Amino acid sequence: MHHEIVFDNVFFEYPDKSFALKNLSFTINIGEKFAICGNNGAGKTTLLRLLLGLEFHQKGKIKVQELELNRDTVREIRKRIGFVFQNPDSQVFSASVYEDVAFGPRNLGFSEEEVEEKVERALEIVDLSEYKEHSPFRLSFGQRKRVAIAGVLVMDPAIIILDEPFANIDYPTRRSLQRILEKDVIEKGKTLIFTSHSRLLIENWSDNVLFLNKGVKLFVGSSSKLSDFPETEKFLGKF
Numbered sequence: 577m578h579h580e581i582v583f584d585n586v587f588f589e590y591p592d593k594s595f596a597l598k599n600l601s602f603t604i605n606i607g608e609k610f611a612i613c614g615n616n617g618a619g620k621t622t623l624l625r626l627l628l629g630l631e632f633h634q635k636g637k638i639k640v641q642e643l644e645l646n647r648d649t650v651r652e653i654r655k656r657i658g659f660v661f662q663n664p665d666s667q668v669f670s671a672s673v674y675e676d677v678a679f680g681p682r683n684l685g686f687s688e689e690e691v692e693e694k695v696e697r698a699l700e701i702v703d704l705s706e707y708k709e710h711s712p713f714r715l716s717f718g719q720r721k722r723v724a725i726a727g728v729l730v731m732d733p734a735i736i737i738l739d740e741p742f743a744n745i746d747y748p749t750r751r752s753l754q755r756i757l758e759k760d761v762i763e764k765g766k767t768l769i770f771t772s773h774s775r776l777l778i779e780n781w782s783d784n785v786l787f788l789n790k791g792v793k794l795f796v797g798s799s800s801k802l803s804d805f806p807e808t809e810k811f812l813g814k815f
């Protein structure tokens with residue numbers, strides 16, 4: 577069976593040796609909602625950075641769509657992945673919302689007409705059409721997050737990764753983001769990977785979950801089984 581992503585005994589340590597992800601093995605299926613959870617500093621963002629080739633693991637193997645991730649394949653792999661950073665300010669930088677979302681498709685060489693069509697559609701999906709002439713820096717946190725998500729959806733990647741998409745987001749906005757992701761990612765057979773601290777959210781809104789603690793895997797499997805592991809409760813609580 578083909579997996580979207582395979583981690584096989586992956587070890588990564590930062591150059592200052594302050595933190596390591598230790599011998600991580602797990603797989604992510606095509607078309608699933610896969611959650612990565614764990615406390616602050618557990619290594620969630622570090623793991624996502626490895627997947628994007630922003631850092632390189634020192635041992636083991638990472639495969640994305642059967643392609644082994646290394647310095648030669650990283651550019652090809654990045655084309656297949658859309659990444660929404662934990663902090664929208666890391667990726668929202670243009671003078672207007674429209675320009676920001678247009679950046680990716682323009683880079684791919686689409687005609688201005690095609691760019692416009694794609695951007696209008698992406699802004700409609702995230703419900704920001706009215707804001708297209710606004711400066712992203714004057715929008716609220718949740719709105720900037722949606723600009724970043726539009727900037728990824730517009731590229732139509734096979735794999736979408738979101739780092740803490742629901743942190744600091746109010747309930748109606750979260751529900752609407754979840755609907756957007758259901759419709760534009762899951763229903764199209766794409767793979768969604770996200771990090772979260774919320775047990776309830778993970779239990780209700782993911783297929784499988786990887787639970788990390790200090791760079792070590794505590795649990796991987798169906799999110800409905802998370803409650804069978806009482807040790808996870810001391811990290812996640814009940815919510």
Ligand SMILES: Nc1ncnc2c1ncn2[C@@H]1O[C@H](COP(=O)(O)OP(=O)(O)OP(=O)(O)O)[C@@H](O)[C@H]1O
Binds near residue numbers: 591592594615
């Ligand atoms: N560039 C770096 N150099 C050295 N250590 C780093 C670097 N970036 C992160 N770390 C360390 O790696 C550990 C894991 O950080 P990471 O950001 O992956 O955690 P996280 O699970 O995403 O946490 P949070 O829930 O707060 O987002 C932390 O102890 C952090 O200090």
Ligand SMILES: [Mg+2]
Binds near residue numbers: 620622662739
């Ligand atoms: Mg993080």
